[in-house]
Amino acid sequence: MKYQIQNQMNESSTEEKKDCSNEEQSYNRKQKSLGLLCSNFFNLYDDDDVEFLNLNDAANRLGVERRRMYDVVNVFEAIGVLVKKGKAQYYWKGLGGIANALKEMKEEALNDSFNISCDDDGTETLVDQQTGSSSQENLNANSRVEALAAGSSLAKCSSSSSKNGGTRTGKSLRQLTEEFVKLLLSSDGKVVALDQAAKILLTDANNSSETRCNDSKVRRLYDIANVLSSVGLIEKTHYLNSGRPAFKWLGRQKETLPVSKKRIFGTDLTNMSIKRNKTVSSMNLNLNSHNQEQDRYDLAHRHNPFGFDPTKLPNADAIVKKTVTRSQAMLNLASTHIPPYRNQGLQGLFAHYTEAWGTWYDEIGKKP
DNA sequence: GTATCCCGCCAGAAT
DNA sequence: ATTCTGGCGGGATAC
Numbered sequence: 001m002k003y004q005i006q007n008q009m010n011e012s013s014t015e016e017k018k019d020c021s022n023e024e025q026s027y028n029r030k031q032k033s034l035g036l037l038c039s040n041f042f043n044l045y046d047d048d049d050v051e052f053l054n055l056n057d058a059a060n061r062l063g064v065e066r067r068r069m070y071d072v073v074n075v076f077e078a079i080g081v082l083v084k085k086g087k088a089q090y091y092w093k094g095l096g097g098i099a100n101a102l103k104e105m106k107e108e109a110l111n112d113s114f115n116i117s118c119d120d121d122g123t124e125t126l127v128d129q130q131t132g133s134s135s136q137e138n139l140n141a142n143s144r145v146e147a148l149a150a151g152s153s154l155a156k157c158s159s160s161s162s163k164n165g166g167t168r169t170g171k172s173l174r175q176l177t178e179e180f181v182k183l184l185l186s187s188d189g190k191v192v193a194l195d196q197a198a199k200i201l202l203t204d205a206n207n208s209s210e211t212r213c214n215d216s217k218v219r220r221l222y223d224i225a226n227v228l229s230s231v232g233l234i235e236k237t238h239y240l241n242s243g244r245p246a247f248k249w250l251g252r253q254k255e256t257l258p259v260s261k262k263r264i265f266g267t268d269l270t271n272m273s274i275k276r277n278k279t280v281s282s283m284n285l286n287l288n289s290h291n292q293e294q295d296r297y298d299l300a301h302r303h304n305p306f307g308f309d310p311t312k313l314p315n316a317d318a319i320v321k322k323t324v325t326r327s328q329a330m331l332n333l334a335s336t337h338i339p340p341y342r343n344q345g346l347q348g349l350f351a352h353y354t355e356a357w358g359t360w361y362d363e364i365g366k367k368p
Numbered sequence: 369g370t371a372t373c374c375c376g377c378c379a380g381a382a383t
Numbered sequence: 384a385t386t387c388t389g390g391c392g393g394g395a396t397a398c
Contacts, residue, residue: 029374029396055387067376070389087383087387172390194371216392222373245371 034223037064038072038230046094055088071173075227078177095231102185102251109182176201176217177224184234184249193239193246197221 030036040062045053059069073090076082080101083091179201184192198218225247228234232250239246 029372032374034373065376066387067389068374070387074389216390219373219392220390222371226373 033226034068034071035226035230037062037068038076038227041072041076042095042231045092050092050094052085053082053090053092055090071223072227074173075177075224078174079181079228079231079233081231098231098233102181105178105182106185109186173220173224176220177228180221180224181228181233184247185251187249189249191237191239191246191248193242193244194218194221194225195244197247 041058044058044061055066055069055073059066062069073082073084077084077090078101080097080099081093081095083093083097085091180197183197183200198221201217201221225234225236229236235248235250237246237248238244
């Protein structure tokens with residue numbers, strides 16, 4: 001059962017291989033990024049009509065295995081996009097839920113030890129990118145980090161969880177997200193270096209062999225950052241001129257999902273049929289070399305999971321006035337001119353809508 | 369060489 | 384006993 005979805009996908013992958021050309025395509029990590037998955041997640045569910053979603057259904061529609069969904073929903077939960085309602089069931093709050101969650105986190109951040117604008121000894125922990133001051137490089141890290149780590153619920157949880165019999169808290173990624181967001185909220189618009197954040201959030205004063213552990217935790221920070229970046233809350237940048245990876249809080253300055261500079265959102269749903277270390281048939285998708293025209297199409301449709309603009313469609317009243325002949329012509333057009341969908345799930349969804357349209361037109365046509 | 373992060377194993381929690 | 388959940392780190396890809 002654990003790998004049921006994966007097996008399903010692998011089966012479909014096999015079929016696709018049969019159907020497609022012999023063209024080989026190498027594994028491309030960009031096509032499977034967590035950020036892309038998040039963006040596609042929003043595309044699929046960020047609709048006024050959506051109230052609840054099922055994790056299995058989401059995984060199937062997004063073409064990813066369940067495990068990846070947990071990575072996303074845990075971060076989404078932390079920032080208020082989702083609320084878990086039951087086993088594999090989530091209440092979708094969408095972007096509207098972020099504001100309240102951030103407000104609460106900001107208040108908590110002000111109340112706890114994450115007010116890092118000023119160090120114990122008066123030294124600024126975070127650098128001001130405007131002034132370029134780097135004096136805080138000599139920040140009193142030890143005392144500060146220990147104090148923060150000691151007060152951090154994350155540290156408590158990370159110190160007790162391990163593969164060797166530790167108790168699992170069950171919300172570590174969510175907690176880490178919350179702590180990370182609080183840290184960024186406390187940064188007052190300044191850039192937070194990844195290693196700084198890692199020190200503050202991940203250092204376990206009780207764990208002498210923390211380096212190895214933190215390597216793993218830093219990976220989690222990357223995971224979280226990708227999700228937060230995909231919803232426009234943070235921006236990946238660099239720490240001064242050092243080239244060190246860093247993050248800047250944006251706080252959803254705009255209400256639409258950002259276009260990633262690094263990975264063009266909407267170019268494909270993450271599709272698990274392409275495995276690392278393996279090459280597969282192109283599956284009709286030339287993802288590595290999609291042309292400019294395709295890019296424009298992607299951008300034009302990146303907020304629309306259905307691949308067309310509903311506002312461009314005639315309204316219901318107008319449709320009723322049309323003749324059956326014209327309706328049929330439109331149906332024929334729709335059936336022959338299929339937009340170049342590059343996701344099987346959405347293609348299926350569109351097919352469903354096309355069928356529904358057809359039924360509806362038939363009913364209209366039968367009316368006296 | 370370093371940064372990034374996908375992937376899936378596997379164990380605890382939940383049912 | 385079965386399924387859900389998610390911590391974790393190996394190792395591949397990106398830069």
